[in-house]
Amino acid sequence: MTLFDLARELNVSISTISRTLSRPEMVAPTTREKVLAAVKQFGFQPNEIARSLRTRQTKTIGIIVPDITNWFFGVIVKAVGEVAKSNGYSVLVCNADEDPTGEEHALNLLRERKASGIINCPMGANLKLWRSLKKTGIPVVELDRISGLEKVDAVVLDNEKAAEMAAAHLIGLGHSRIATIAGPQHLSNGRARLSGFQNALRKSSVPLPPDYVEFGDFRERSGHDAIKRLVSLRDPPTAIFVANSEMAGGAIGALRECKVKIPTQLSIVAFADARWARYLDPPLTVIAEPTEAMGRCAAELLLARLNSRSASHKLHMEVFPPELIVRKSTAPVRLAKARCT
Amino acid sequence: MTLFDLARELNVSISTISRTLSRPEMVAPTTREKVLAAVKQFGFQPNEIARSLRTRQTKTIGIIVPDITNWFFGVIVKAVGEVAKSNGYSVLVCNADEDPTGEEHALNLLRERKASGIINCPMGANLKLWRSLKKTGIPVVELDRISGLEKVDAVVLDNEKAAEMAAAHLIGLGHSRIATIAGPQHLSNGRARLSGFQNALRKSSVPLPPDYVEFGDFRERSGHDAIKRLVSLRDPPTAIFVANSEMAGGAIGALRECKVKIPTQLSIVAFADARWARYLDPPLTVIAEPTEAMGRCAAELLLARLNSRSASHKLHMEVFPPELIVRKSTAPVRLAKARCT
DNA sequence: TTGTAGGCGTTATCAC
DNA sequence: GTGATAACGCCTACAA
Numbered sequence: 077m078t079l080f081d082l083a084r085e086l087n088v089s090i091s092t093i094s095r096t097l098s099r100p101e102m103v104a105p106t107t108r109e110k111v112l113a114a115v116k117q118f119g120f121q122p123n124e125i126a127r128s129l130r131t132r133q134t135k136t137i138g139i140i141v142p143d144i145t146n147w148f149f150g151v152i153v154k155a156v157g158e159v160a161k162s163n164g165y166s167v168l169v170c171n172a173d174e175d176p177t178g179e180e181h182a183l184n185l186l187r188e189r190k191a192s193g194i195i196n197c198p199m200g201a202n203l204k205l206w207r208s209l210k211k212t213g214i215p216v217v218e219l220d221r222i223s224g225l226e227k228v229d230a231v232v233l234d235n236e237k238a239a240e241m242a243a244a245h246l247i248g249l250g251h252s253r254i255a256t257i258a259g260p261q262h263l264s265n266g267r268a269r270l271s272g273f274q275n276a277l278r279k280s281s282v283p284l285p286p287d288y289v290e291f292g293d294f295r296e297r298s299g300h301d302a303i304k305r306l307v308s309l310r311d312p313p314t315a316i317f318v319a320n321s322e323m324a325g326g327a328i329g330a331l332r333e334c335k336v337k338i339p340t341q342l343s344i345v346a347f348a349d350a351r352w353a354r355y356l357d358p359p360l361t362v363i364a365e366p367t368e369a370m371g372r373c374a375a376e377l378l379l380a381r382l383n384s385r386s387a388s389h390k391l392h393m394e395v396f397p398p399e400l401i402v403r404k405s406t407a408p409v410r411l412a413k414a415r416c417t
Numbered sequence: 418m419t420l421f422d423l424a425r426e427l428n429v430s431i432s433t434i435s436r437t438l439s440r441p442e443m444v445a446p447t448t449r450e451k452v453l454a455a456v457k458q459f460g461f462q463p464n465e466i467a468r469s470l471r472t473r474q475t476k477t478i479g480i481i482v483p484d485i486t487n488w489f490f491g492v493i494v495k496a497v498g499e500v501a502k503s504n505g506y507s508v509l510v511c512n513a514d515e516d517p518t519g520e521e522h523a524l525n526l527l528r529e530r531k532a533s534g535i536i537n538c539p540m541g542a543n544l545k546l547w548r549s550l551k552k553t554g555i556p557v558v559e560l561d562r563i564s565g566l567e568k569v570d571a572v573v574l575d576n577e578k579a580a581e582m583a584a585a586h587l588i589g590l591g592h593s594r595i596a597t598i599a600g601p602q603h604l605s606n607g608r609a610r611l612s613g614f615q616n617a618l619r620k621s622s623v624p625l626p627p628d629y630v631e632f633g634d635f636r637e638r639s640g641h642d643a644i645k646r647l648v649s650l651r652d653p654p655t656a657i658f659v660a661n662s663e664m665a666g667g668a669i670g671a672l673r674e675c676k677v678k679i680p681t682q683l684s685i686v687a688f689a690d691a692r693w694a695r696y697l698d699p700p701l702t703v704i705a706e707p708t709e710a711m712g713r714c715a716a717e718l719l720l721a722r723l724n725s726r727s728a729s730h731k732l733h734m735e736v737f738p739p740e741l742i743v744r745k746s747t748a749p750v751r752l753a754k755a756r757c758t
Numbered sequence: 759t760t761g762t763a764g765g766c767g768t769t770a771t772c773a774c
Numbered sequence: 775g776t777g778a779t780a781a782c783g784c785c786t787a788c789a790a
Contacts, residue, residue: 078767089777094769104775119549124529125475126467126767129782142497145491156510166526169510171498177699185507187467208460328696355669357698419783430761435785445759467783470766 077121086114097122135165137378138191140182142174142199142294146322147349148367149197152219155371156195163379165192174294176201183209193378198223202261215381216311219374222264226251229377231370231394235265238363238398239272239317242345245361245400246315247280250409251343255288255313257302257323269319288313292323299323303330314409328356339407358404366396418461427455432701438463449551461507470647474575476506479532481523483515484683487663488690489708490538493560496712497536503576506533515635517542524550528758539564541603556722560715563605571717572711572735576606579614579704579739580658583686586702586741587656588621589748592684596629598643610660629654633664644671659687661689669697680748699745707737
């Protein structure tokens with residue numbers, strides 16, 4: 077059913093109906109009633125595709141996340157969806173699978189689909205692509221990570237500080253053999269978390285042998301593998317900082333397999349959602365992020381841009397504070413050896 | 418940049434370019450090269466909106482999930498996205514927030530947006546709406562739950578059996594005071610899990626006092642509250658079956674608060690993802706679902722319908738087998754009293 | 759092989 | 775206040 081059909085049914089013109097739907101006040105009350113009644117009766121729903129083509133706006137905000145399976149991004153997507161919805165927008169979710177190619181694919185999709193704006197968690201895709209997008213005037217806000225793209229709004233965690241807090245906590249517990257499972261260094265948060273960690277150790281003159289820095293890819297498996305290596309070192313660490321929750325899961329699994337006792341033999345603090353971490357064995361000491369607030373913020377930033385096309389608006393870089401939640405996976409140092417059997 | 422612009426640039430007609438893009442073999446090799454080169458050079462991307470309007474198909478599959486934050490649905494969305502992508506489709510994800518109103522909102526969105534097909538995890542929305550959708554010919558497949566809608570493909574877990582397995586496990590451990598935190602009874606899986614549970618107890622002549630059946634809403638909070646009530650019963654249960662993972666989280670939290678020891682004072686088996694459950698304290702005995710397979714299956718079913726518009730295709734009702742994974746949260750009965758302080 | 763023209767379902771700009 | 779009519783960007787007979 078189209079405007080045309082409905083118009084014929086009511087003996088009015090197409091434009092009258094269209095007007096009734098978009099600017100009711102510009103139509104006579106009597107006809108308005110009549111039209112509205114018919115719309116309801118026939119369950120008429122305007123074709124958004126056609127509308128988008130004509131108005132040249134889709135009222136869609138695209139979001140590209142690395143892993144929709146990760147609770148963090150689930151919350152992000154949900155938060156974005158909520159503010160989008162309450163502003164008459166809908167959300168096109170793209171899962172890029174923590175892969176630059178996936179990000180590019182998603183970006184192209186969003187361009188073709190004429191998304192009004194894009195929220196992106198950069199995975200290292202070709203910057204050129206993003207630059208060319210910016211030229212089209214589509215607003216972008218980066219979330220959780222920053223790609224190096226010039227002049228974009230961004231909302232991130234204070235990752236340096238987060239890592240420092242984690243390291244300081246471990247140092248405060250007397251540890252001096254502290255390792256880390258860092259994230260990919262082509263990601264801004266991976267870098268920041270590592271450098272924050274390094275800074276904290278340096279400040280306290282705690283040595284950091286190269287062996288003690290493992291690099292993962294933010295997926296579970298890599299956390300697992302890293303632990304296997306760390307634990308079979310000649311001088312294994314007594315404490316570990318893991319740079320994201322997925323890898324933390326893998327790490328804990330590996331520690332189980334190696335029968336390494338937490339926190340007796342090894343203290344562990346990780347980036348993680350505040351949700352399951354506290355039910356773990358033992359309850360995990362974590363760095364928590366204000367995830368939902370970050371998602372909302374990103375969406376609001378984007379909508380602000382969308383609503384005031386005056387590009388004059390100054391750039392926003394929102395930095396959210398991390399929180400250290402101390403639970404039972406960290407304890408004062410005891411120089412027991414942890415070695416994988 | 419549109420076909421028109423590109424055409425002018427190349428001194429060919431719009432249709433030639435259009436053809437080159439959609440049916441390259443129908444265009445002279447020389448011009449094809451020329452056009453393709455220009456397309457690449459200018460980074461031309463066809464406007465999918467216009468294309469959709471013209472071809473009357475959006476190549477979009479809509480999916481409505483109750484809670485994108487829930488790992489289960491995260492995996493579903495990811496799986497659907499993968500098979501969609503490899504078939505040239507994209508996915509419009511709607512989070513309905515475990516609420517019939519949200520489901521209706523999502524459905525309307527998907528209709529307006531002319532989704533090619535819809536995967537839905539019913540939350541109890543007005544069946545009339547779905548019936549009217551079916552009349553438009555848009556294929557639907559129901560996932561995880563069934564709404565009662567006539568003639569739809571569906572992919573679900575064998576929920577009855579799952580609950581029976583859980584209950585049988587508890588009974589086998591010698592428990593005779595077994596409670597359940599059931600899901601909403603307006604959802605098919607909520608009902609099936611409860612009735613499977615009841616059946617198993619009946620078969621073994623284990624009594625089930627009304628007090629022992631708590632109803633939650635599949636959210637964390639309700640699991641928490643249910644435990645508080647169960648635990649302060651005059652004769653508290655010695656074992657509990659929780660009908661989904663969110664409520665299980667809440668339940669475990671509440672048990673912690675009440676200082677009820679698992680499994681010493683209380684055995685607990687729950688529906689849950691296989692992911693974090695094994696790192697819990699204690700590692701959780703669970704009913705696990707082949708989540709990814711279910712997601713893929715739903716997407717494939719939908720695509721099959723989309724590809725063969727011959728509605729003759731017979732109906733599919735795919736039932737997946739649950740798996741009981743025994744870990745440490747269940748143990749032989751010991752009649753210690755669990756009472757909340 | 760290529761170009762012309764009509765139309766997909768809207769909205770916006772005009773007259774009336 | 776209401777009704778023609780021309781786009782929006784693309785695809786697809788059909789004509790050349």
